[in-house]
Amino acid sequence: MRALPVAACVLALSLVGTALAQQQEQAPGLPAGSAEVQSAAPEVGAGRGGPNSTQPNSSEPSLPTGQPRSAAPEGIAPRPPRPVTPIPAPPPMTARGGPDAAEVELQHALRGGVIQGMVSIPNQSAGILIQPEGRDWRGFRTRTLTIAGAALVLGMVVLLGILYFWKGPQRIEAGRSGRSIERYGPLERVNHWMVASSFVILGLSGLNITFGAYVLRPVIGAEAFTTFTLWTQAAHHFLSFPFTFGIIVMLLIWARDNLPARVDLAWIRAGGPFAKGHPPAGRFNPAQKGLYWFTILGGLVAAVSGYLLMAPALLDNISSQQVAHVVHAGMAMLMIAAILVHIYVGTIGAEGAFEAMSTGRVDFNYAREHNSLWVEERLTEARRSVAPADARTAGAD
Incomplete structure (x- = not known):
């Protein structure tokens, strides 16, 4: 009768050992008798919403934390991660939630608007940074004026040369009589030559401003061309005053003789x-x-x-x-x-x-x-x- 309790204790110990052995086989790598736990969660800033976190670069679903990724079967190449389309960043916003002033100004410029700052000098146009009409003016200055002006001036020179070699100078049909008649008085002649000399220098200096960079600078060099242009530009400014004064004098002394008359129609016909x-x-x-x-x-x-x-x-x-x-x-x-x-x-x-x-x-x-x-x-x-x-x-x- 004493053998029965001993046998019961042996049987209980064997059952407990069998249960512990099965539990150890289900959780390998853990020491026997220790609780099963997951890996520690990353701290803030280590890839979990902190400043050092990065955006996912693949749409492949992620595995639970602590679970190892299964290897690809033998003979099959691993599937590359599928890229994710980046989300565009919204335009800069102010503290009140509206668009930033710099962004509004940039969009205004892209639509062909004018961007202008503030200056403290009388010439307020110096504060303009972007002006779409400036492109149109630049096209006129570099293309239209250059091509049309050259065609007009050179074309007139060519036509006058053809006229001279075709008809020659217009002669006095009756020949010179040996007598003369006064045509212009001293005031008229002095004023005429003042206007004429001023206009010649104004015209040549203006042509240099328009065509000098293409025609004259390759011949005399950049330094000489710069000096020449500065002097001719100064002459262009100062000689405009006697030219304008002479034009007004011409208007006063010759306007009456240049009014239209009936005899002019007969001359034209x-x-x-x-x-x-x-x-x-x-x-x-x-x-x-x-x-x-x-x-x-x-x-x-x-x-x-x-x-x-x-x-x-x-x-x-x-x-x-x-x-x-x-x-x-x-x-x-x-x-x-x-x-x-x-x-x-x-x-x-x-x-x-x-x-x-x-x-x-x-x-x-x-x-x-x-x-x-x-x-x-x-x-x-x-x-x-x-x-x-x-x-x-x-x-x-």
Whole structure:
């Protein structure tokens, strides 16, 4: 009977040992009798929402923490991780949740707007950083003005050269008479040469500003071209004043003789300068009148626009300066082409024409052929001064 309790104790001990052995086989690597725990969670900043955390670079599902990743079966390459499309960052926001001012300004510039800062000098246009109209002006300055201006000026030179070799100078048909008549007084000639000399320097310096970088700088070098341009630009500024003053004087002393008249229509219908013979004309024919008014109006437009460019503070924005430059440069090119015609006719194009401004007098036959009505007026005035209309013949009493 004593053997039964001993057998029961042995059987209980064997059952407990069997249970412990099975538990050890299910959790390998853990010491017998210790509790099963997971790996410790990462601290903040170690990849779990902290500042050093990184965004996932794959859409592959992650395994639970502490569970080892199963290896790929033999003979099958592991599948590469699938990239995740990054989420675009929102535009910068202010403290109140609205778009940042710099972002708004950038978007405004990208839509073709103007970005302007604040400056403390009178020229407020100096604060403009981005101005879309500036691209249009740059295209005019570098392409339109350069190409059209060169075509206009050089084209006029070529046409005048063809005209000279085709027809030659216009001769006095009746020949020189040996007598002369006063054409221009001292004031008219002095003012004319003041305007002419000023315009020549203004025109050459303006052409250098437009074409000098392409034509002159490769020939004389960059340093010499810079010095030359600085001096010619200064001359361009200062000589604008006598030019403008002379234009105003021309307007005062010649405006009456250049008003349109009925006889001008007959001169035009007859063919003008290409007519056979010489249509009757006053002191100035319609071609001379047209050149006169174009010089007066064009000269004043070029002068006003040029003065605005010299004093940019008078304009409220840079767009106005660009418009002033377009007007100034375009009118200058037109005036240069027109004055080339005037220079041609007054020098080698017509016999006896240059004497009118060099001495103030022209040959009588020249005056009668080109300005017959004016000659008749001068002869009538001379007869009245010699024999007044109210004078009585001697012995009439």
